[in-house]
Amino acid sequence: MPVTSLTRVFVRKCKCPQDKQKIIYSDSRVKGLVLEARNSGGKTYYVRYRDHYGDQRNIKIGDAGVIDLDAARQRTIEVMSKVALGEDPHAERKAMRQVPMFDTFFAERYLPFVKGYKRSWKSDESLYRNHIAPVFGRQRMDAVTTADISKFHHGLCALGYAPGSANRGLIVLRYMYNLAAKWQVAGLEKNPSAGVELFRLNNEKQRFLTMDEVNQLFVEIRRSPNRALEPIVSLLLLTGARKREVLDAQWADFDFNNRIWIIPITKSGKARKMPLSDEAIELLCGLKSKGKSVYLFPNPETAKPFRTIFYAWDTARKRAGLADVRMHDLRHSFASFLVNSGRSLYEVQRLLGHAHIKTTERYAHLSDETLSSAVNVVGSILKSA
Structure with missing residues (x-):
């Protein structure tokens, strides 16, 4: 040379x-x-x-x-x-x-991984396809900046999506980068989404039924032509379980000797044990499906679990004058009955299957109301003395 x-x-x-x-x-x-x-x-x-x-x-x-x-x-x-x-x-x-393209990483690494454990992977796939891919799909992951992701996050709100929906887009992006870092994807040295803050949400709806409202509701539920509606709603109120957990429940999941319902698949992806009250045991023993179906509440037309019971529920709640009560509010009401009767938030956390106590703390104010009532009892005693 x-x-x-x-x-x-x-x-x-x-x-x-x-x-x-x-x-x-x-x-x-x-x-x-x-x-x-x-x-x-x-x-x-x-x-x-x-x-x-x-x-x-x-x-x-x-x-x-x-x-x-x-x-x-x-x-x-x-x-x-x-x-x-x-x-x-x-x-x-x-x-x-x-460094992979977003589309390549999502299809070849992210989606196969979340399919293995995440029950809501279809929501991730839909969110990516409809919102993330049109913006970032053909870009390499290291080419995206914090400013790009912040613009995307705020842009979803500008399109009319609720802050919670916009946050889900950011959460998926952040998780993609976190997984890429965990898997040591070559060329990726930072997570540009780390500097973008989630929108604060003030729309967490909490609705608790009073005993009078429970009575009103059951008057109309008993009038429903769907005979499965009453035991389904009753079990939701007696256990605080999620709607899909009750609709998909199988007889094999129940240990009557130990009075336990083993819920095999929960929102967290882990099985959990739910103690059963006397009333819950009585309800279960009275179900006509026992010994005839693997499911507690089989649809008489398909013999499979109900896909939805919304129409029957919606009709009953409106007739009861409780149109604002969602089926998920039965779970909130279960928690409120526990807290207002003096049970601790730790007990509520265990019964609801919350992974973190922070989720259960939404019911803390109910405990405060109970304590206020308790001190008034002392005041009444002293006043009469």
């Missing part, structure tokens, strides 16, 4: 010998800068160095007919400075080329 002091004139006039495919000239002024002149007439600047394994590496700078010689020398100095500090620019470039 001939060594010469490269000049602009030399670069412009040098040619590859006719008997060779290419010839490489090494610059005597800046170590590592080489000029490749090819038989086709093309000329390219490269930085040539040896990595810490002793292997020769070439990093392309660019076309010598476009890039000025001084710029090529400056780029060579920058690369060789990194090499002197123990870095490997070639490895860095290779890693950058391996």
Whole structure:
């Protein structure tokens, strides 16, 4: 490899010998800068160095007919400075080329992973397809900035989506980056979503039934042509279980000797044990499906669990004057009955199957009301004395 002091004139006039495919000239002024002149007439600047394994590496700078010689020398100095500090620019470039597109990472890594444990993976898939992919799908994951993600997050609200819905988009993006970091995806050194805050939500609806409202509701439920509605609603109130947990319940999940319902699949993805009260046991023993179906509440038309009982529920609640009461509010009411009768939040947490006490703390104010009532009892006693 001939060594010469490269000049602009030399670069412009040098040619590859006719008997060779290419010839490489090494610059005597800046170590590592080489000029490749090819038989086709093309000329390219490269930085040539040896990595810490002793292997020769070439990093392309660019076309010598476009890039000025001084710029090529400056780029060579920058690369060789990194090499002197123990870095490997070639490895860095290779890693950058391996950074996946969002679409590729979602389809090949994220989705197969969440399908294995996350019951709501279809929601993630829909959210990605409809909202994330149109914005980020064809971008490499390292090219997205915090500003890009913040713009996307606020943009969902600008399109009319509720803050909670916008937050779900951000949460999926954040989880994708967290998984990429956990799996050590090459070229990804930071999570750009980490600096974007979730919108604060003030729309957490809490509705608790009073005993009078429970009575009103059951008057109308008993009038429903759907005979399964009354035992379903009763079991929801007696256990605080989620609607789908009750609708999908099987007789094999119940241990009557130990008075326990083992709920196999919960929102958290883990099984949990639910103690059964005397009233719950009595209700279960009175169900006509016992010994005839694997399910507690089989649909008489399909013999499978009901997909929905909304129409029967909606009719009954409206007739009872309780149109604002959702079926999930039966779970809230179960918790409120417990707290107002003096049970601790820890007990409520265990019975509801909350993974974190923070979720259960929404019922803390009910405990405060009970305590206020308790001190009034003392006040009444002293007043009469």
